[in-house]
Amino acid sequence: MAEKTYLQAISDGLRQEMRRDQRVFVLGEDVGVYGGAFKVTDGFQAEFGHWRVLDMPLSETAIVAGATGAALMGMRPVAEMQFADFVSCAWDHLVTVAAKQHYRAGTPIPIVLRLPSGGGFSGGPFHSQNPESLFAHIPGLKVVCPATPEDAKGLLVTAIEDANPVLFFEHKHLYRRIKGEVPEERYSTPFGKARIHRDGDDIVVITWGAMVYTAAEAAEIVAADDISVEVMDLRTLIPWDREAVLASARRTSKVLVLHEDTRTGGFGAEIAATVAEEAFEYLDGPVKRIAAPDSPVPFSPPLEQAYLPQIDDVVAGLRELAAY
């Protein structure tokens, strides 16, 4: 085991898969010579050649549609959107073609879309979004949101092996900030299995991506008040670990759902509704949601800070729930 950043773990996982499977190739904007805007594919073109690491025209539609066509011919494309925000340009090809082709025509579309997402560094309205819930709503797509370096590698391997279109949301704020032990060997992390990031008994916080760390820090703060908080990292939204969520809800009796995406129609709403439907009688308080407000992601630091859920917001939410 070696300590790696979240970014290195993604890069290692992708490189390993490309070395063991000739069908895996990378396509995206600036992924070749430049190694990607965030350098995830740095050095890949030198190792694998320019037909397996393809610098594409500024054409998100052609990137996703091209990946779909190549997958239909037996390849395992890993496409990069330079920023998750730009996937909007390829919406039609993900939602209309890739998501529905197997259901209609019986042909699997094993593609992975890597999506650098999330805010926290003044990326503004077009380089900071977390559009995971939009795609979680589309039957036929899988949605993955790793929080740790170990998961980032293991979930990417699973995503490449998966027979379906997988949206792999990489939180940009974790790329270089988060380090952890990552096995050198190949391993895969299953979809649909939540991870307990921190143990606790009084309240469970259900979250994913960068908010796992926000939740953990808030949990440390309220621990001083003798409030014991479990932090559950969902890891994947489609499929999501309903059993683990419901088990923790029943055990702790209090649930806080936290996400960086905006509130209305966010995936937290689905979790809250499921807990209300299936664990209502175990609850000792309302299911609480903390999320970004329903606005575009603002650019200027004080505005962005007000937009993103902060540790203090989570602390306040936890105290409120504890007192209920």
Place this chain on the structure above:
Amino acid sequence: MAVREAEPVGSLQEMHDVGLDREDLLGIFRSMLTARGIEERGHILYKQGKIPGSFYTGRGNEASAVGVATAMGPDDVGCPLQRDMGVHITRGVEPWRIFAQYMGRADGPTQGRDGNVHLGDARLGLHAMVSHLPAMLPVAVGMGLAFRIREERRVAVAWCGEGAAARGDAHEGMNLAGVRRLPVVFVIDNNQWAYSTPAHLGHAVDHLADRAAAYGFEGVVVDGTDVLAVYREAKHAIEKAREGGGPTLIESVTLRMEGHAVHDDASYVPREMFEEWGKRDPVERYRTWLRDNAQMTDAEEGEVTAGVKKLLNDSLQRAEESPLPDPATLLDGVFATQDELDTPHHK
């Protein structure tokens, strides 16, 4: 830069020279009659209330579809559209499965999950279209990309109508294919009407094939009612792509001889236009050519016609015997499973 306008096809010798023997020529006739016959019977099924939803035909486009599909090699692939019944027939999709698809039966290629001409058969290299035209065009480009990466001598055919050519994915797909010189042949079926919108409100260039120059490859305009001219141009383009010569854009000009779909009486199309193009009906035109140039006898013509009639009768009966899908299967196949990746097209 003006594009090349393809010559009409003349003699039998000329067709021999581009790889078609007399048996092939009769086969083309059979495919065109079958494609038309399926859609004529589809109209009857629709009026009988046996087809849920709407019903689309490609009357007038039989030559274009059969001509291109005949030029494709066995390992070539493509994404035909709603006027391209002739492609499915030429590549071997069985008519009874098409009727079953029309009627939403369990034995249709999509098992009742999708309707009308939204069908394909991956084993035959055909991949089912979606309604969002021309979304499958850049998908076909991706197929060509896979062939290029693996250095396989295979070609992908990407279809598009003149209406859908206005959309951004047509541009992105063609641009990418041009940049990487991918083995892709683009076929724009210009039937002059996008639903009720005439071609001049869809594009400003004289010929859609003119756009090829902007993507760095060749464009050609062909009379889409002349099946052999379409075949010759498609064959040339496909073999050129196979040899590493990059894409070609073929604009095949026809007239959509019926409404956009069965509910549409096409009253917005000038009557004279139908009359003029009716004289160039692709099936009749080819039948005449076969009699004049390939000495098709009455007996041969009768045999083809009777064979098609019997095929369609038997197919219709078999389709009507196909069960409706079981509602219990509703959720089957939303996600693919790992073992499905071992199917031949994923090798």
